[in-house]
Amino acid sequence: MATESDAPFTREAKFYEKLPFKKIKCKLCPRECVIDDKERGYCGVRENRGGTYYTLVHSRVVTAHIDPIEKKPFFHVLPGTVAFSIATAGCNVNCKMCQNWEISQVRPEQVRSNYVPPQQLADLARQYQCASLAYTYSEPVIFSEYVMDAAEAGHASGVKSVVVTGGYIQADPLKKLCQRVDAIKVDLKAYSEKFYKEVVNGELKPILEALVTLRQQKMWTEIVYLVIPTLNDGEPEFKGLARWVKSELGPDVPLHFSRFHPEYLLKNLPPTPLETLERAKAIADAEGLHYVYLGNVPGHPAENTYCPKCRRIVVERVGFSVGGVHIKNGKCTYCGQPIAGVWHA
Numbered sequence: 034m035a036t037e038s039d040a041p042f043t044r045e046a047k048f049y050e051k052l053p054f055k056k057i058k059c060k061l062c063p064r065e066c067v068i069d070d071k072e073r074g075y076c077g078v079r080e081n082r083g084g085t086y087y088t089l090v091h092s093r094v095v096t097a098h099i100d101p102i103e104k105k106p107f108f109h110v111l112p113g114t115v116a117f118s119i120a121t122a123g124c125n126v127n128c129k130m131c132q133n134w135e136i137s138q139v140r141p142e143q144v145r146s147n148y149v150p151p152q153q154l155a156d157l158a159r160q161y162q163c164a165s166l167a168y169t170y171s172e173p174v175i176f177s178e179y180v181m182d183a184a185e186a187g188h189a190s191g192v193k194s195v196v197v198t199g200g201y202i203q204a205d206p207l208k209k210l211c212q213r214v215d216a217i218k219v220d221l222k223a224y225s226e227k228f229y230k231e232v233v234n235g236e237l238k239p240i241l242e243a244l245v246t247l248r249q250q251k252m253w254t255e256i257v258y259l260v261i262p263t264l265n266d267g268e269p270e271f272k273g274l275a276r277w278v279k280s281e282l283g284p285d286v287p288l289h290f291s292r293f294h295p296e297y298l299l300k301n302l303p304p305t306p307l308e309t310l311e312r313a314k315a316i317a318d319a320e321g322l323h324y325v326y327l328g329n330v331p332g333h334p335a336e337n338t339y340c341p342k343c344r345r346i347v348v349e350r351v352g353f354s355v356g357g358v359h360i361k362n363g364k365c366t367y368c369g370q371p372i373a374g375v376w377h378a
């Protein structure tokens with residue numbers, strides 16, 4: 034049960050339904066938790082108090098860093114800029130490979146936090162010359178009220194907002210989020226329900242539906258797929274994923290295949306072999322995707338952005354550093370081909 038000291042972080046939640054006997058049904062993510070009075074949902078950051086539902090993590094920042102936007106990764110959003118990156122506690126899934134489980138798998142009162150209201154967040158971003166606010170590390174879906182308010186404050190100060198999410202969210206809140214933010218990166222953790230059930234404690238279908246909603250909303254979207262040895266590294270899976278992305282989202286959605294390092298509950302598995310990542314990229318390239326990247330392999334040529342028409346490098350990268358950018362007014366400076374992305378602040 035939350036206490037007096039939670040007051041600054043407590044706001045009535047959006048996206049829920051009142052039920053008889055002071056119960057509520059949360060309509061934020063597909064879990065649709067039904068919650069009794071004085072109880073919380075699965076994510077542990079939303080509480081029923083007398084039949085009214087509250088978020089306990091508005092403005093409740095547990096970590097903040099200034100990161101290159103390439104680290105999120107966004108490769109087609111303001112390259113070479115930095116993002117003021119924050120998280121609150123909590124998550125609506127439980128991935129066995131989570132890198133940030135100390136903050137994602139706890140309740141807000143179990144970690145130290147600071148009160149950072151939206152305007153202060155926007156001011157900090159300006160002060161540190163960050164072109165964007167990034168909501169990342171844990172799961173922004175479960176602190177979406179804060180994201181929406183912070184994004185509004187950011188925009189008023191000329192700062193964009195980018196979201197890094199697992200995409201486990203219902204269509205209505207996702208559409209509302211799209212009205213406030215500028216880009217969304219979805220961690221698509223596998224292309225199989227089995228993996229989502231066994232490794233994520235979630236579901237694949239709602240994530241694919243969320244990606245289609247993002248496309249319909251014309252939201253700039255990039256996809257990251259963490260390739261985990263033996264669990265989601267089959268060629269049919271890579272092929273199925275690439276085909277689905279091309280047919281449902283189009284060839285211009287960047288797809289990043291990222292290298293796994295042993296973490297959290299998957300310390301028994303080895304890092305992803307480079308050959309597996311290269312095979313995944315070759316399959317996605319062959320399916321006709323325009324922008325297929327490899328992640329966590331600094332110095333690999335697949336970190337660069339290549340023009341899909343003339344094949345010249347239009348954004349040079351080594352790790353999180355950006356060299357030349359050969360894009361002007363959204364077009365390749367060599368051949369004039371449009372390069373999809375958010376290139377201007």
Ligand code: SF4
Pocket residue numbers: 059060061062063064065066073074075076077079125175
């Ligand atoms: S956001 Fe939290 S409370 Fe709401 S349905 Fe999802 S897990 Fe349950």
